[in-house]
Amino acid sequence: MVSRLEIEAQNIIKRMHSQDMDVGGVLTQVTGGQGTGKTSIMLSFARYTWQQYPEQKIFWSECYKAPLQSLKGGMKNCHFMVADTSGVTFHDRNNKLEDVTDFVSPTYFTFSQKENGEYDFSDLYEKAKPGKINVVFFGNRYIWIDFIGWLRDCGEWVHVYIEEFAEIAPTNPGGELWKKMIAFADILKDVRKCMINVYTNTQTPAEVDWRIRKKYMVRIYLPGAKVEGHGYTRVRQNAVDNLLRSPKGNEAYIDHAGTFGKTRFMDIFKPDYQYHIDARVTKKVEESNGEDAS
Numbered sequence: 001m002v003s004r005l006e007i008e009a010q011n012i013i014k015r016m017h018s019q020d021m022d023v024g025g026v027l028t029q030v031t032g033g034q035g036t037g038k039t040s041i042m043l044s045f046a047r048y049t050w051q052q053y054p055e056q057k058i059f060w061s062e063c064y065k066a067p068l069q070s071l072k073g074g075m076k077n078c079h080f081m082v083a084d085t086s087g088v089t090f091h092d093r094n095n096k097l098e099d100v101t102d103f104v105s106p107t108y109f110t111f112s113q114k115e116n117g118e119y120d121f122s123d124l125y126e127k128a129k130p131g132k133i134n135v136v137f138f139g140n141r142y143i144w145i146d147f148i149g150w151l152r153d154c155g156e157w158v159h160v161y162i163e164e165f166a167e168i169a170p171t172n173p174g175g176e177l178w179k180k181m182i183a184f185a186d187i188l189k190d191v192r193k194c195m196i197n198v199y200t201n202t203q204t205p206a207e208v209d210w211r212i213r214k215k216y217m218v219r220i221y222l223p224g225a226k227v228e229g230h231g232y233t234r235v236r237q238n239a240v241d242n243l244l245r246s247p248k249g250n251e252a253y254i255d256h257a258g259t260f261g262k263t264r265f266m267d268i269f270k271p272d273y274q275y276h277i278d279a280r281v282t283k284k285v286e287e288s289n290g291e292d293a294s
C-alpha cells in the first residue's frame, strides 16, 4: 500500500519537474548529514532533465579543491567550462595533483561586466551543451549570483545546480557582500516566474543567509538534517531524526508550500574511481582576485 505521505512526496517531485509556465520554476534546498545523498538527489533530478528535455541546458556549480561531484553522474555526461581569465586548472588527486586540464579539455568562455555593473554571459550560454551537465568555473563562486540573475532573461527553461550553497550565500556576509545577498534574494524571488529551476545543497541550513533561506520553495530533508524551525517548514526535527538510512536508499522528507511528504531516494550515484579530479584557481589569479577568489 502506498501511504498518503508517499503520494504527497511524489506530487511535490512531479511539481518540481513540471514545465508549465503557469506553475514556473522552483528553488530547492537539499539538506542532510554528511554523505547521506544530497549530491545524488541533485544528480537524479539533473538526469531526469537531460533525459526528458535533452534540448535544455543544465549548469552545475562545484566547490574548488574538492573532488568534482558532477563526475558521479558519469564523465561522458559532463561538459567542463572555464572562464578564460580565471586561471582554473584541473588536478588528479590520485596522482599527486598532477595537472590534468588537457585531459578534462574544458571549453573556455569569456564574460564581461558593463559599466552599469550588468554582466554579459552570452558566450558561456551559447557554448553550453544541451543534454549534458555543464560544469562551470568562473574562478570565483560569487559570480554564480550574477549568472543566475542573467539567466532570468534567457527565455528558455534552464536548470542550475549548486553544491555547498553556503559558499555562495553565506550567513553574516562581511564587507560589501551583504548588498550582494540582498540582490541575490531579489533574483531568487523571480525564479518561479522566469522558468529557472535552482537546486542547492547544504549540510547546515543556518550557514546560508536568512534572506535567501526565506525564498526556498521546496525543502528536502535527508537523515541527519537540521530542520530550520517552525516559520520555514512543518517538518519536525524528531521526524527527521527517525528517517531510515539504508544502502539501498535513504528516506527523506520533502516540503513544499505548507504540505510535506516522505519518500526514499533509490537513485544512488557513486564515485567513479577512475576519476578523482578537482578544480583549483592558480595562485597568481587567486592573489589578484583577493581572498574570496575561490
Ligand SMILES: Nc1ncnc2c1ncn2[C@@H]1O[C@H](COP(=O)(O)OP(=O)(O)OP(=O)(O)O)[C@@H](O)[C@H]1O
Binding pocket: 032, 033, 034, 035, 036, 037, 038, 039, 040, 041, 203, 246, 247, 248, 249, 250, 265, 266, 267, 268, 269, 270, 271
Ligand atoms: N539515496 C541514497 N541512499 C543511500 N546511500 C546513498 C544515496 N545516495 C548516495 N548514497 C551513497 O552515499 C555516498 C555519498 O553520496 P552523496 O555524495 O550524494 O552524499 P552527500 O550528502 O552529497 O555527501 P557530502 O556530505 O560529502 O556532500 C555515495 O557515494 C553513495 O555510495
Ligand SMILES: [Mg+2]
Binding pocket: 038, 039, 040, 069
Ligand atoms: Mg555532496
